[in-house]
Amino acid sequence: MRDKRIVHLVDDEEAIRKSAGFMLRSSGYLVQAYASGVEFLKVARSVEAGCVLLDVRMPEIDGLQVQTEMAARGINMPVVVFTGHGDISVAVQAMKAGAIDFLEKPFEKAALLDAIARAFARLDNADVRAVEETEALVRVAALTPREQEVLEGLAQGYPNKTIAYDLGVSSRTVEVHRASLMTKLGVHSLSDALRIAFAAGMGRAKR
Template sequence: MGGNRVVHLVDDEEAIRKAASFALKTAGYAVLSYHSGVEFLRASKSAEVGCVLLDVRMPEMDGLEVQAAMTERGINMPVIIVTGHGDVSVAVQAMKAGAIDFLEKPFEKAALLNAISRAFARIDDANARALEATEAQVRIAALTAREKDVLEGLANGYPNKTIAYDLGCSSRTVEVHRASLMAKLGIRSLSEALRIAFAAGMGRNAQ
């Protein structure tokens, strides 16, 4: 249960705001909704500390711009990026900038609540990043050298074709390594792979 912890929900789509608000409120969270990043930033000075569920595609300011503005203004709240137009480059940008997770619409309630839970764990535990780094390094140690190379490529935002070119193999081989590494890490989504890679210090070449 959320224990009335506050989730700041920033999305220009009313239907998404209503659906996500309902899911979060039934899980015990308090939800404050904003129809734009600009509205959220205006309110953020006096806003209660919580986590931020932030849509990418919005008018005026997109989610990545809002995330950058939060950093510039010292608004130290964990961010979960949400988009209906997910791609590797956006995921890399968001998570390199410190996003807790990256969810694609329509997202499952379980995935949403898991991400929210980790966001509040980050607030609660000052050592959370160090613990995540240690866990990520242990998990990545189980991968083969080539699987680590593929994960590094993903963390740098490269598509399979580029990774294949860099490694001197076929795109199909990269797909096989990608499927294998995700199975070994016990994950199913790109956002989970990126979270583990970044926690372990991978992706240093990403722009």
């Protein structure tokens, strides 16, 4: 295995390509940047396998379509998606399609490096997914039934108001359950909570 791992950075914003690229290179990664999903897909089958950092909102073909096309072409590289603020429902779709994680812009260096490390762990070890599932099931089982219902709603991409309506409770009650379940899961961000939920098989039921 080569000493440096490659990250394929796909984002139409030049500022993101420059800042994230510099951050990753200074952390020891090789970086190949692409200005669009179309540009990346043209070479995706021939490039060295690595982690794909993929912006959701791009012209011509968006990040979700890139993910779909990668799957259709048998390109099995782990994906971490970038989203703008308020794109949680889109991020949920990306994670349902197999993304390792999603990061809201502007993202912190530690969060980015952690997501990439998990992506390469998935790439290197096929057993990682099974371990993640087992750990996630144990953590979700520790939640109350109501907390599990709230987490399921979040995994479906629903806002607090919708979850509250479905459960017949107030939005404030949902907020309390949401805060409690995140504490019990030992996470500080929605993306981490969703990652555990998806690993445990949640979010698959159709509304």
